Amino acid sequence: MEQKTLEISHLSVSFSSWRGTFTPVNDVSLEVRAGEIVGLVGESGCGKSMTARAVMGLIRAPGKVTGGRITLCGKDLLGLSEKEMSRLRGAELSMVFQDPMTSLNPVVPVGRQVEETILLHRQVSREEARKQAAEIFEEVGIPEAEKRIRCYPHELSGGLRQRVMIAMAMVCRPRLLIADEPTTALDVIVEAQILQLMRRMRDQGTSILFISHNLGAVAQLCDYACVMYAGQIVEQAEICTLFDHPAHPYTRGLLGAVASLHRRGETLDTIRGSVPALNRLPAGCSFAPRCDLCDERCMRETPAMTSAGAGHPVRCFHAGEEAPV
Ligand SMILES: Nc1ncnc2c1ncn2[C@@H]1O[C@H](COP(=O)(O)OP(=O)(O)OP(=O)(O)O)[C@@H](O)[C@H]1O
Ligand SMILES: [Mg+2]
Structure with a gap:
């Protein structure tokens, strides 16, 4: 059986305050197998970093993990004490945080x-x-x-x-590295070097969860990718399948926005509207208000994960359908 380095199943993280409860990570399942780089993509605020922090055991009050399971090489992480978790962090499990200046001691x-x-x-x-x-x-x-x-x-x-x-994340040769937007603030040359470095680490035996807005970097680097929207995974597939046959209208929108940047003179295809506030999510599918395929059922019912093909789960009632012109 193929070994799973990281397995997240049905993970939820919630914050409660006087403004209500919101769930930035809502029933998220994903896995990173040994020797794999898995991309986690989605717009700002969709819960990528929060998912990573949950794996690292770094969700602070008033946030808390409210459900699900996280295992690292079969070990149940949510059952560990803070002391046991801090022994794993940096050794078997490492993270490169989104902002290096705030994570290094000045x-x-x-x-x-x-x-x-x-x-x-x-x-x-x-x-x-x-x-x-x-x-x-x-x-x-x-x-x-x-x-x-x-x-x-x-x-x-x-x-x-x-x-x-x-260097700090890699020095103890962890089983899993979570790289949260590791190239966002860098120029393209340095970015290419960092991506090369990630590949080398993977070849030396570290599995990687690579979080990024940058679909180009994800396409170059990852074996598999998960697309996140408003706290949920909406589509997962092998990288070629995801880029060649995206099934969720949100994934298509993200890819369309990148593709149109390369077509000079044409208007930019963007996804209309913006990510809804997580404490005021619409009923039904969270993407419905921005979706060209939306119908009455999408406004009412939350879609469950269904299959768009082998190893290609998608959360949409209209997966694979073309938008009306
Ligand atoms: N400490 C916190 N307390 C309360 N809410 C938070 C906290 N940190 C993040 N959030 C909220 O949780 C949601 C998910 O945030 P998260 O940082 O995971 O997004 P992200 O996908 O990593 O976005 P980005 O691409 O901008 O890094 C956002 O709505 C954010 O405002
Ligand atoms: Mg983030």
Whole structure:
């Protein structure tokens, strides 16, 4: 049987406040198998980072995991204590956060921060940790690693900071890396280098959940992708199937918006409207108010996951139908 590195089933995360309860992660199921890179895409605010934080055990009150199961190589993560979880984080399970500046300590040199991660998880001397930190800096392509190791985060460019984050996430060779928008603030050259680095890690045995707005990067890098909308996965498929035969109108909209950027002179195909507030979701399908295929049933009933083909679940009553002209 193919080994599953990460398996999320029916995960829900809710926040309750005086303004009501909202559920940024609503019955999400996905898996990352050994040796795979899986993309998680969707518009801003759809719950991608919140899903990642739930896997890392980093949902803070008033948010909480209200249902579902998360396993890492068969181990039930939601059943672990905070102490057991912190032993896993950085060792078997790592995350590169969306904003490296807020995740690095501004008053500690970057090399030292990587050393501390090593010392926390491995029984090695300070000197050995220093050596391993220098090696991982070289490995992630930080030029003049010996010099950069002594720099503070603000002394490095955005690309180098992102590499430091990746070095820190990779140094203990985790089973799973969650990379949350790792290339968003970078120029295309640095982005290509970071994507190359992710491929190398995958080849060395780390499975990756790659969160991104950038469909181009997802197409280049991922084996499989999940599309998220308003807290739910609306479509999942192998990457070629998703790009060649998208079945959900939302996925088609996302791909159409990218494709039209390449057709100069024509109007930009965008998805009309915007993601609804999660505490005021419409009845029925959350995408219905923005969808050209929407009918009376979509406004009333929430679609369950159905199959658009082998290994291709989709959450839509009109999956695969063409929009009327
Ligand atoms: N600490 C928090 N407390 C309450 N609500 C939050 C908190 N963090 C995020 N949210 C809300 O949860 C929802 C999902 O946010 P999340 O950060 O997961 O989105 P995302 O898909 O990662 O978006 P982006 O692409 O902009 O990073 C959003 O509506 C956001 O406003
Ligand atoms: Mg995010």
